[in-house]
Amino acid sequence: MTDQERHALLTLTLMAAFADGDSGSAEQAEVKRLAASMSQDGSVDAVAISEAVAAGRVTLDETVAQLTTPETRRLAWEYCTGACHADGALNDAERAFLSSLQERLGFDAQTSASATAFTARAEAVALAPLAAPTSEEPPLHEGSMTAEEQDRVILHYAVLNGALEILPESLGTLAIIPLQMKLVYRIGKSYGYELDRGHIKDLLATAGIGMASQYVERIGTGLLRQVFGHGLLGGLIGGVARQAVSSGLAFATTYALGRLAVRYYAGGRQFSSQVLKDTYEQLLNEARGLHGRYEQTIREKARTINVSEILQDVRA
Numbered sequence: 001m002t003d004q005e006r007h008a009l010l011t012l013t014l015m016a017a018f019a020d021g022d023s024g025s026a027e028q029a030e031v032k033r034l035a036a037s038m039s040q041d042g043s044v045d046a047v048a049i050s051e052a053v054a055a056g057r058v059t060l061d062e063t064v065a066q067l068t069t070p071e072t073r074r075l076a077w078e079y080c081t082g083a084c085h086a087d088g089a090l091n092d093a094e095r096a097f098l099s100s101l102q103e104r105l106g107f108d109a110q111t112s113a114s115a116t117a118f119t120a121r122a123e124a125v126a127l128a129p130l131a132a133p134t135s136e137e138p139p140l141h142e143g144s145m146t147a148e149e150q151d152r153v154i155l156h157y158a159v160l161n162g163a164l165e166i167l168p169e170s171l172g173t174l175a176i177i178p179l180q181m182k183l184v185y186r187i188g189k190s191y192g193y194e195l196d197r198g199h200i201k202d203l204l205a206t207a208g209i210g211m212a213s214q215y216v217e218r219i220g221t222g223l224l225r226q227v228f229g230h231g232l233l234g235g236l237i238g239g240v241a242r243q244a245v246s247s248g249l250a251f252a253t254t255y256a257l258g259r260l261a262v263r264y265y266a267g268g269r270q271f272s273s274q275v276l277k278d279t280y281e282q283l284l285n286e287a288r289g290l291h292g293r294y295e296q297t298i299r300e301k302a303r304t305i306n307v308s309e310i311l312q313d314v315r316a
Helices: 003-017 026-038 046-054 060-064 070-085 092-105 109-126 147-166 170-190 197-206 211-232 239-266 273-304 307-315
Strands: none
Touching: 003 046, 003 060, 003 070, 003 092, 003 211, 060 092, 070 092, 070 109, 070 170, 070 211, 092 109, 109 170, 147 170, 147 239, 147 273, 147 307, 170 197, 170 211, 170 239, 170 307, 197 239, 197 273, 211 239, 239 273
């Protein structure tokens, strides 16, 4: 993959994240903040890309034209479908964007059918019910969990999501957010709260945890790490290092979110918006420090999990 193609893939992913039309949303502000973070190594100016996308200075036609192989065009479809589905059901603007994108990608009949099937699976994952635990979890208890049970459940989801991010399947990355929502649901349920998807999305947004921005961060980090390794270190930082970075993000955000949910529901949902944000940032910093301790466990999990089974669990 060329640097031009990586640039185009990041541009299209950001276009998909902004496609819902809510230019003033906190989610899009978070995407722009993440772009600033992704630009720090100097390899690609993700801030300039995000600003150009937000201002409408790039078009689908010119960006898609930079993708010169069937593989990168298919990857563009998967990234953009994931970004549009990251926060749940598509709205009309997102459907229109994906329809225009598919037309410009120029898929043949076989690839078009495969892309349609991928979209259906992505929608099923994004709208997965919250109540059913995954097959590897301990049974869901009606009463409060013990501290030991909380530790086990939070670590289970954090390790699982870290492992999913190591694997190459795009749907594995998309499954991370529904699995995080299942974790919050399970913890809230143990404290006697009946939660729905809207409540959990509001909690995440208030704490500054954007769903589309999480997805963009993982895709962008992977793409920019490839550029960094190729351009500055002669390829020494390659797939393994890039996967480790993305896996660490998935592990840390999931672990911190689980800990935040425990504090929030144990405290009777009385946290202010600022307290939620400050608490999450503190927990996220702590979780980043834990990743090294569990990195080998995550890699062992990645070698044994079956993504199809995990996706079936998410949709169950």
